[in-house]
Amino acid sequence: MSDETVSRSCALIGPFGAGKTALFEALLELGGAPPRRARGARGVGLQLGGATYLGESWSLLDCPGSIEFFHETEAALAVADFAVLVADPDPARALACAPYFRALAEAEMPYLVFINRIDGFTGRMRDTLAALQALSRRPLVLREVPIRAGEQITGYVDVASERAWRYREGAASELIAMPSEIVPREQEARTGLLEALADHDDALLEKLLEDVVPTPEEVFEQLRRDQRAGAIAEVLFGAAERRQGVRRLWKALRHDAPSALDSVRRRGVAAEGEALAQVFKTLHAGHAGKLSLVRVWRGEVRDGMTLAGGRVGGVQRFVGDEMQKVAAAGPGALVALGRLEGAMTGSVLSPDDGAAPLPWPSPPAPVHGLAITTEDRKDDVKLSSALQKIAEEDPALTIAQSPETGETVLQGQGEIHLNAVLERLAKAYHLRLATHRPRVAFKETIRRPARRHARFKRQTGGHGQFADVTLEIAPRGRGEGFSFIDKIVGGAVPRQFIPAVAEAAEATLAKGVFGYPVVDIAVTLVDGGFHTVDSSDMAFKTATRMAIQEALAEADPVLLEPIDHVTIILPNEFTSSAQRLLSTRRGRILGYAEKPGWPGWDEVEALVPAAELHGLIIDLRSQTQGLGTYRRHFDHLAEAPGALAEKVAVAASR
Known part of the structure; x- marks a missing residue:
């Protein structure tokens, strides 16, 4: 496998409102996607698109901005070669980038920062950079200095090449002479760039100490090396909706982003061997069936081949936002594989069913819940099937069947997350659901002892029913649970009926005075009576229920x-x-x-x-x-x- 024969991938990450989807669409448009993709289908989930820039194949992952879908960002970082953190230019909004900087550091992912929406920005870029640097564990290196006309940013100076460019509406930027007023700021930024690079290059450091000007080639080479290694993070800027700075970003991706082979090495995957892929997202696409979106780490994935014990039912690559069938996909590709029923998100796929697992982010614990019911009971079976599929698509969603309340509860990452799940259930599975706040699993206990006698006697034709019990109930220490004590002497209750009394006592405590299970209570059978013909397990259970229910009401019950x-x-x-x-x-x-x-x-x-x-x-x-x-x-x-x-x-x- 060589760098020239593989595809590359880039994840666009960042907080809601930074303009990731606009940048995603702009990159795809300039990367040869169909023009209609520029209008885009904006969703809350991870979006995948394919592009070709200057002959190189790229997969772009547009990660949702809501923190409630952060697990999608973590999945993208687990399979992409590179990341672009899209940030708002307002320093006051920099804090929203904190989780993304942390995720990048934990994933050891090389990245650059793209400060978007600078067409309306009137502040100082250095203030924005300082606010972002406070959140980043890596040095952020300003690669560009803005050129302004009044309050408006009209272009930039590339501090590595020391060349100036002016934005043009709907066209590539125009090379211009560097404005004299920008030279001091450009020199300041260039010094910062060179000092950051010199931290990782002794030869460059020696030149700077001796006031020797490094050649452009030396600067570009060290910049590329440090960026690919994740030692620094370049900072670019632009306005995606106006296509400003997008071509410049494409060039940075092409030259400075690591290759797919670099990612294989970073993940510790052997570069040679049989095909190896990893599922990063699972979809159930109606008549198309189950689709597994995978990253091909090694080798070639082909239609009809066996992976992880299943036969691949089609390979599809993304062109823009549309999928096209292909016979095979090679290293670095992000593609959809059909009908791998046993493959789950995070699964490692290879012809050998025993492939070693690769690291995968654990799903987040739920923080919000909604109880759901079908509006039409005939839909209960359909709901069960739909929930199973949606839970397979979304590892951050938990379907809980509460044993205490009997409710089916959707548990997820917040209101937006669960609303998206409900919307998918309605649109994709035509399920009308009612939702309500989940009931709390209250319990009950008692504050003082009580004693009750109960006799159950019923005479119908033939054998009748008879049982007599006297029971005492008493509180136990918190957490000590249920206890049954048998104090029968002299055979007042025959031994064969005592287990029925114990069973009925515990079952009756499943619903107390407030309607909730009664806990931490001792039940003692102290006396009773029986009939040699009419007594039975059922009769003693009935008498026990009567005694327990009456005793609970007298024992100072507490919620x-x-x-x-x-x-x-x-x-x-x-x-x-x-x-x-x-x-x-x-x-x-x-x-x-x-x-x-x-x-x-x-x-x-x-x-x-x-x-x-x-x-x-x-x-x-x-x-x-x-x-x-x-x-x-x-x-x-x-x-x-x-x-x-x-x-x-x-x-x-x-």
């Missing part, structure tokens, strides 16, 4: 609510806001500290009732520029406040 341990992760400038937010939700703040390895970010820990967590992520993101998130786990049960218990009791009585 228990689950309390979760919540850890909020957010930029430290919002820490006080998060604490106030938790307090309004009956949270008890445990403390906060800087998150290890995340400079400028805090973790706030609190104990919060589960009943107060619905919608927390919505409020949290609204107060943290969309950056805050949290994780949770069950901590303990606690007595619910009186007002909540009364509300639940009223609902249970209806």
Whole structure:
């Protein structure tokens, strides 16, 4: 495999509103995509497009900007050769790029920064660069200096070549003489560039110390080497919707981005051997069936070949946003493979079914849930099938069947994420669904002991039914669970019926006075009576239910609510806001500290009732520029406040 024989790929990442999709469309348009692609189909999921620039084949991945689809960005970074972080020019919005800089560092992905929408920018580029640099673990090197006419940016100077260009509407930029007023700023930026490069090149450092001007070839070569290695990140700018700076970006991708072979080495994949591919996205495309979008790491993937125990039912590459069938795809290609039923997102595919796994990002824990029901019960079976397919497409979506409430709950990354799932269920599977807030898995217990006697007697033709029990119930320590104690003496209840009493006692506690399971309770069988002919397991179960239900009402029942341990992760400038937010939700703040390895970010820990967590992520993101998130786990049960218990009791009585 050589660099000249493989395709390359680039992921466009960045926060919502930075203009990634406009840049994606502009790159495709200048890369030979059909003109209609410029209008684009804007979606919330990962979009794939194919382009050819100056004879080189490229796959472009347009990653969604909403933080609720961040897992799609992580998937793209796992398979792409290079990334372009698209940023807004306003320094005040730089913080929104923090998760993307962190993901790039964790993926060890080479990247450059493209500052978009500069056609309306009146601030200083150095301020934007400083704000972004504060978030990046790598040196950000300004490759261009803006040329202005008044407040408007009309062109740029390439500080590596020291040549100036003027933007032209709908055409390539025009080479011009460098304006004299820009020379001091250009020299300042060039010095910064050379110093950054000299950090990785002793020969260049020696020249700078001796005031020897390096040749353009030396600068370009070191820049290319450092950029491909991820030692630095170039910073370019433009206005994608006006096609300004897009050709310049294409040239940077062509010259400075790593090759597919570089990526193979970076991932530790052997360059030689049988075909090797990895699924980075799964789609169920109606009549076309299941499609697995894959990165070909090595070799050639062909129609009809066997991969991971399945036969490839078609290979399709992307031209613009459209798929075209091809016989085969080689190293570096991002293509769709048909009907590999056993392949899952993240799967490694090879003719040898035992291929070693490659690293893959773990799906994020859910932070928002909605209970769903079909409006027509006849659609229940269809819903089950549709949910299975959608969960296969979206690893960040969890389908939970709550054992406590019996509800089917969609759990995901936020309101936008779950709304997108509901929209897909409606459009692709024609399912009309009702949604509601998931019920909280309350529990009940008792505060004091109670004793009840119950006799069940029924006489019908033939054998009748008879059972007599006296039961005591008593509270146990929190977390000690259910206990059954047999204190029968003298055969008041025959031994063969006692297991039925124990079974019925535990089953009856599944629904207490408030309508929820009763926990941490001891039931003691202290006395009883029987009939030699009419007594039976069923009769003793019925008598037991009667006694338990009456005893619960007298034992000072109390509602228990689950309390979760919540850890909020957010930029430290919002820490006080998060604490106030938790307090309004009956949270008890445990403390906060800087998150290890995340400079400028805090973790706030609190104990919060589960009943107060619905919608927390919505409020949290609204107060943290969309950056805050949290994780949770069950901590303990606690007595619910009186007002909540009364509300639940009223609902249970209806």
